[in-house]
Amino acid sequence: MLQGTLDLLILRTLIFGAQHGQGIARAIQQTSDEELLVEHGALYPALQRLEERRWISAKWGTSTNNRKARFYTLTSAGRKQLVKETSKWNRLAAAIGRVLESEEG
């Protein structure tokens, strides 16, 4: 997985509300139709990094099946970052797409 894409995916997932690590992992896997297989362990250092940058905040809470879990929420700084990263990603994807097309042609 590309450097930085995991951060983007996490932020994107959290836009729908607070979620814990396992939930985020699940969501990424499901929304990408199992295309992006994230090693769950890689998620946590990334979450930690985002938290230190204050793009997300965390709070211990209780999960739907009554387990203690750490819930992450998007902060307003995180929201801005998501917008920025998304457009950057789109531009990058488009650029890569153009390069690949021209090579085909």
Next chain:
Amino acid sequence: MFRRTRKASDFGAEIEAHLAMEADRLKEQGLSDEDARTRARVAFGNVTRVQERFYEASRWPGWDHFWQDVRYAARMLRKSPGFTTVAVLTIALGIGATTAIFSLVDATLLHPLPYPHPEELVRIEDALPGAGVTDAGISIPEFKDLQRSGIFQYVVLEIFGSANLTGASQPSRMQYEGVSPPYFAMLGVKPELGQTFDPQDQTPGFTLDVVISDGLWKRAFGSDPHIVGRSLRADDDLYRVIGVMPPGFRDPGRTVGERNTEQWAALGFSDDPAQAPNRSLRLPLETVGRLKPGLTVAAAQSQLDALVASLREQFPDDYPADSKWTVRLVPLKENVVGNVRQSLILLLGAVALVLVIGCVNVANLLLARASARSREMAVRQALGAARQRLVRQLLTESLLLSLLGGVAGLVILFCMKGFLLRLIPESLPRLNDLSINWAVMLLALAASIAAGVIFGLAPARQAGRLNLANTLRVEGRGSKGSTEQTRTRRVLVVTEFALSLVLMVAAGLLLRSFWDLYKAPLGFNPQHVMSVQLWLPSPNDPHTDIYGTAAQEAVFARELLRRSRLLPGVQEAALGAEPSIPLHHDGNRSALIVEGRQTQSKQTPLVERSQVTPEYFHLLEIPVLRGRLFNDGDDENAPLVAVINRAMAETYWRGEDPLGKRLRLGAGRAGVGQRASKTWITIVGVIADARTESLANASVPQIYLSLYQETPKELAIFLRGDLNASAMPEEVRAMVQSVDPELPVYGAQTLNDAVTSSLEQRRFSMEIVGMFALTALLLAGMGIYGVISYIVSERTHEIGIRVALGAQSRNILGMVVREGLELAFAGAAVGLVGALIVSQLMAGLLYGVRPTDPATFAGVALLLIAVALLACYIPARRAIRVDPLVALRYE
């Protein structure tokens, strides 16, 4: 950087929660409990790795490694206390001594004048090279010419003297200075209390306003805050105190006495007590000026030369061509640094050498340790330690070492500050109070760290290049790296020896100079002699002067002598003017006019002169060579007679008989020498030269007058006998004050002390350089010991084989000692060249010994080689005891 808001356990709990939830989800999909948990773990990946990443990310990893290195380094240093102690002490010595000496140099050489814009201050010296006079004094019209020249902001005349301060609990003597009114404005120093003189004041004589020093204010006036406006009685004249100077203020004078001035009086120098202005009447005054801003000394000098040339044309009678009148500008800081620059630079050089030798020694120790630890390094590398990490750790070790040394040096310096300050002779000129220079200290610390890095790097680099297989196989001995190391270490030891030799030659030459001077025949006998000073007031109004005429003072002098002989233990007593005290540095020079030669030139040389009673020469055991000494008949009513020393006879009457020749002396200090300047004086005797003016110079021309004929105001009582040095000053004081209770008695000393203290400055340089040289010798000895020990341990195997093959212990001993001697000889050879250069540079500091003195050079080289031999002998003994069986089985 160290923000760590989250604990690792919290992170661990989150991971646990994740695994539990994932397992829950998988179980919902129908997996068994065990399968679900396994699958969850597999999906998660390496839990430990994730935890490590959390750990690393949440801190600065370098910091952890750094602390780990520091702790490890500290442990290593503790493990070898011998090495650590030696290295730390070496660095401490280097840094402490460098800081101490540099602080001294900073206060004296670098910032000698504590006044604003010190570079503008100059001393103005008149010279008459044609008449052989260097410090010719100045006439008042010349002074006015200087003021009008446009070269100076201010020009100031100064006359130094002392006066009796009366009215306090005990009459005391204080150093005063008569100055032109702009004196304080010129120096740019403001008073602490009150005001100073008006620079525009044009009063021709004394203004009767005085400014006093902080010291006098505290001593005589109990720090009276209302001192301004109070009166002070000096030499029975009433002055008004108008200001008090701040505590650190000192006059930038040339002698200790001048710098200790306690009272300044404004003086116009163009009327009483000075004589009427006259272009050819040179007054023995100091002239100091402040150049116009932006003017360099060189530019000012060329303007001044033009002025002098035009004056010589304008007044040909006053400035005959053959006298070659010139005026020279000397930066005022020369007053302070002129005499000591060479000594201080020598000290600085010596201490720098010690620092370098110290660093070399530490480098040597570090290298030795590095080779001893090459196996450890190899093992650690083999176990996967990164080279970079090893290098960093070794660097940390050497940095820690130099930092410890630096701190230890500063602590020692701080504790010994008082002791070190006391070592510095009082005669060492300085206007600043000495303090430890913190900037220098930081610099020295930085230097030690730099040394640590540089010398830490070499072994660290070698550790990085180790050939693991070889090193591990031969157990750290005989590895390839060690050949290079040994070569480096040999070079270091040779360097140490060379530098030590330079230092020791310097110390040896200083020691010989000191010894020669100490042993030089004085020409007078200082044993069992004391001198005590007193000062007769010379009030500005001659009518109030009870010692005004020679007859009045002669009566007093005879009474003083009579009572002096009655003091306990006194066998002989004599009186003299203050300049007659042997090795008293405030001389009194008068212009000399020889009968029949005055037509040559109107400008005259100056000679040292003083007045003594007839007993003086016998008391000091100075023999008469020709003619006669004074006798009681040479009194105020008899014609003036003089006794000269042999040097004076040689200088002015070479090849002639000086007896019966007549001369006249110019006025010395104001109010003194009136009679001798108007009447011819006949020479009646020639005495042998004695080192009464300077220990280093036995032949200073001197002339003595009879004290009864030419009465001085500043008197010295000389006593010879079985004297109690501690009780005598009080006895003399009581005796003098029984004659006149208003007279201050001071400056009691034994002549032996006077001789000793005039050697003080030389003793100081000699002791310090000697101390450094010994340190250097010790360090060099340690260096060679280390290298030879290392070579022996490295070659244990070889020595074992040799012994097994029948080598005698004599052969082994020779082999090892030869190794050491090679190094010592190489070092000595390089050092001798260096020492020859250095000794030429310090020629000015030597007395009675040539800079190339073969005895010193040979002696020092031999001493150094002896130390090398001794240092090699110990490891050589170890080499002999090598048991071939053990040595061969070792591998």
